[in-house]
Amino acid sequence: MNQNNRGFTLVEVMVAAVISAVILFTVTSLFVTGIKVRIKSENERDAQVQSQKTLFMITDGERGGDRAGIRQAVEVIYGVDYVALAAYDTADDMYAYTYYRSTPDNRIYFNKSAYSPPLTESTTGGDLIASNVTYFNVYSADTNKYVVQLNTAVSGAGLTREITLNSQVVPRNTVIEEIGANLLNTKAGCPDIVTNFVYAPGPGRVTLTWDPSTSPDVSGYNVYYRLASDSSYDKWNSSLITGLTATITGLTTGERYYFTVEAVDSQGDKSFKTFTYGVPN
Structure with missing residues (x-):
């Protein structure tokens, strides 16, 4: 039987090589799996945070910013993949705000424009506020009460997970009837609305x-x-x-x-x- 200069047979050397390869493969697999698990966890956490931020922006707007949410609305309309609202800005001028999902790229965009009654949605162009959104829906759950649903896909490292969030919101300033009807006046210390x-x-x-x-x-x-x-x-x-x-x-x-x-x-x-x-x- 052939032996190397250390006295090991060829079979023993081959067995040792196979064992080493198996150990190396196992360790590498565990290392790669650990990386994938960590990436999955990070992606899921990032998607969860992104979904929550997007949902909050649509319902409550951007504090100190230029984007109003449903809670500040005077008027709300909604349809497939969009919600549009009329709301006052910080200077007490009214604007139209639209949040909509672009179906080709699964992204949510935001538009702000001068308000001209009747309120209409603006679903072209705008600022990107969220990606990987596979479902976006707004509907009226009750009088002056709206439900916002958001489904965000988590991508990367072979993930196929989706995170679904929903929130119920009541506007503070919703029109009771049509434009020109009574509005709830929320300006403290100021006259009631005409x-x-x-x-x-x-x-x-x-x-x-x-x-x-x-x-x-x-x-x-x-x-x-x-x-x-x-x-x-x-x-x-x-x-x-x-x-x-x-x-x-x-x-x-x-x-x-x-x-x-x-x-x-x-x-x-x-x-x-x-x-x-x-x-x-």
Whole structure:
């Protein structure tokens, strides 16, 4: 029997080599498995955090930022893979906000635009806020109560896991009826919002009327207007309106205009604006 210079037979050397290879393979497999488990755990944790952040942004907005959530909404509409809402920003101007899922790439995007009633969704372009979202749904669970569902896929290291979260949210400022109806006024120390804001069209003009603010210290009202194609409002009155009507003339017949009214108290504090729109005939 052949032996090497240390006295081991060839068979013994081959057996030792096989055992070493098995041990090395086992250790390597355990090491790789450990890495995969760690990656899986990290990916799942990252996906969970990302899902929670996205869900919070859609429901509560971005604190101190430029994105409103459903909780701040005055009006909410929703459909397949999107939710759109109208809400006030920090300057008390109203904007339209849309969160939508792009189905080709499973991403959620955000859009903010000037608010022009009626509220519509904006589901092209925007800022990316979440990836790997395989399901996004918003529905009304009850009056003024919405459920947001979010399903995030975890990818990497052969993972096929999905994380599903849902949250129920009640808007603070939801319109009771339509634009121009009563709104819940959440501005502490400011006049209550104007209600029953309606228009009557005329040739080249619109006459606006409204019910008074219920706050006892109201000094008057401001009225603003703009063409639907414009991005900013013009103030109609040069001094506070002490009555409950305003007739705006010099308008273009057949063009849609948007109007807002706000109450102002003796301290100069202003209520939230109430909106309506009309077309001179």
